[in-house]
Amino acid sequence: MHESVLLTESINYLNLNNKSVIVDCTLGYAGHSSQILKQIPKGYLYAFDQDKEAIKEANKKLKQINTNYEIINTNFVNLKNEINKRTNEVDGILFDLGVSSPQLDEEERGFSFHKDAKLDMRMDQTQNLTAFEVVNKYDLNKLIHIFKTYGEEKYAINIAKAIVKNRQIKPIETTLELSEIIKNSVPEKYRRNHHPARKVFQAIRIEVNDELNVFEKALKDSLTLIKKGGRVCVITFHSLEDRICKQIFKEVSSVPKELQNLPVIPEEYKPKYKIIANIKPTKEEIEKNHRSRSARLRVIERSK
Numbered sequence: 001m002h003e004s005v006l007l008t009e010s011i012n013y014l015n016l017n018n019k020s021v022i023v024d025c026t027l028g029y030a031g032h033s034s035q036i037l038k039q040i041p042k043g044y045l046y047a048f049d050q051d052k053e054a055i056k057e058a059n060k061k062l063k064q065i066n067t068n069y070e071i072i073n074t075n076f077v078n079l080k081n082e083i084n085k086r087t088n089e090v091d092g093i094l095f096d097l098g099v100s101s102p103q104l105d106e107e108e109r110g111f112s113f114h115k116d117a118k119l120d121m122r123m124d125q126t127q128n129l130t131a132f133e134v135v136n137k138y139d140l141n142k143l144i145h146i147f148k149t150y151g152e153e154k155y156a157i158n159i160a161k162a163i164v165k166n167r168q169i170k171p172i173e174t175t176l177e178l179s180e181i182i183k184n185s186v187p188e189k190y191r192r193n194h195h196p197a198r199k200v201f202q203a204i205r206i207e208v209n210d211e212l213n214v215f216e217k218a219l220k221d222s223l224t225l226i227k228k229g230g231r232v233c234v235i236t237f238h239s240l241e242d243r244i245c246k247q248i249f250k251e252v253s254s255v256p257k258e259l260q261n262l263p264v265i266p267e268e269y270k271p272k273y274k275i276i277a278n279i280k281p282t283k284e285e286i287e288k289n290h291r292s293r294s295a296r297l298r299v300i301e302r303s304k
C-alpha cells in the first residue's frame with residue numbers, strides 16, 4: 001500500500017471547485033487523484049504516470065468515483081505537449097515526486113537496497129538505461145560525479161573506486177552485491193549512523209530516470225500551463241528536487257534584480273506568480289508515515 005504524503009494539505013492548496021481542471025503529474029496509486037476526482041464532479045482530471053503497474057491499480061480506483069479523467073501513460077517531461085493537445089484551461093497541477101511504496105516493495109524493480117534483485121531502477125520499464133549499465137559501464141569519474149551530486153555522498157570516491165575494482169572481477173549484478181560493496185568501502189563509524197547504500201541508490205535512481213532534468217523542464221512548463229489564479233503544488237523528497245523547485249519559484253515570483261530599487265515597478269515587470277506555501281508534514285504525519293519525514297510541499301499561484 002502507498003500512503004500518500006501531505007495529502008490534505010496539497011489538496012487544500014489546489015483550491016478545487018466542482019469544475020476545476022487538474023493535472024496530476026504523478027498518479028501513482030491515485031491517493032491524491034482519488035481525492036481530487038471526488039471534489040471536481042463537473043471538472044476533469046488528467047493524470048500522468050510512466051509505470052504500467054501503477055496505472056492499472058489507479059485506474060481501478062478512479063473508475064469507481066466517476067469517468068471524468070484520462071490517464072496519460074508517459075513521462076511527465078511530455079506534460080506541455082500532451083496537455084496542449086487536450087486543453088488550455090488548467091486550474092491546478094500537482095507533482096508528488098519519487099517512487100511509490102509498491103515500487104520500492106516490488107523486489108524485481110531493484111529500487112531497494114534491502115531486497116535482492118537485478119540492478120534495474122527504471123520507472124519506465126521500456127527504457128534502455130538500467131542501474132546495471134550505470135554501475136558496470138560508467139567510468140570512475142562519472143560514477144564519482146553522480147554519487148557526489150545526486151547522492152551528496154561524502155565517500156563518493158571510495159565507493160566509486162570499490163565498484164570499479166569489483167566489476168573488474170565480475171559484473172555487479174544485484175542490489176545486495178552493490179549494497180555490500182558500498183558497505184565495505186566506507187568507514188565503520190559512518191555505517192553505524194545510517195545505511196551507507198541509501199544515498200548511492202538514490203543517486204543511481206536519479207541518473208537512470210534522469211529525474212532532475214525531467215523535473216526541471218516539467219515544472220517550468222507547468223507554470224505556463226496554469227491559467228490566472230491557478231496553482232502548482234510540488235511535493236519533493238530530497239534537497240536536490242527541493243532546490244530546483246525553490247529556485248524556479250523564486251525566479252518567477254520576484255521582480256528582476258536590476259529593477260528592484262525602482263520606486264514604482266512598471267506593470268509589465270511585476271512578477272506573474274506569487275508563492276503561497278512552503279510547508280513540511282506535521283509531527284503526527286511523520287510518526288504515522290516514516291516516508292514523509294523528508295517531504296516538503298511548495299505552492300505557487302499565477303497572478304496574471
Ligand SMILES: C[S@@+](CC[C@H](N)C(=O)[O-])C[C@H]1O[C@@H](n2cnc3c(N)ncnc32)[C@H](O)[C@@H]1O
Binds near residue numbers: 032033075076098
Ligand atoms: C510518490 S508516487 C505518487 C503517489 C500518488 N500521489 C499517490 O498518492 O498515490 C510517484 C509516482 O510518479 C511516477 N513518476 C515519477 N517520475 C515520473 C515521471 N517523470 N513521469 C511520469 N511518472 C513519474 C512514479 O512512477 C510513481 O508512480
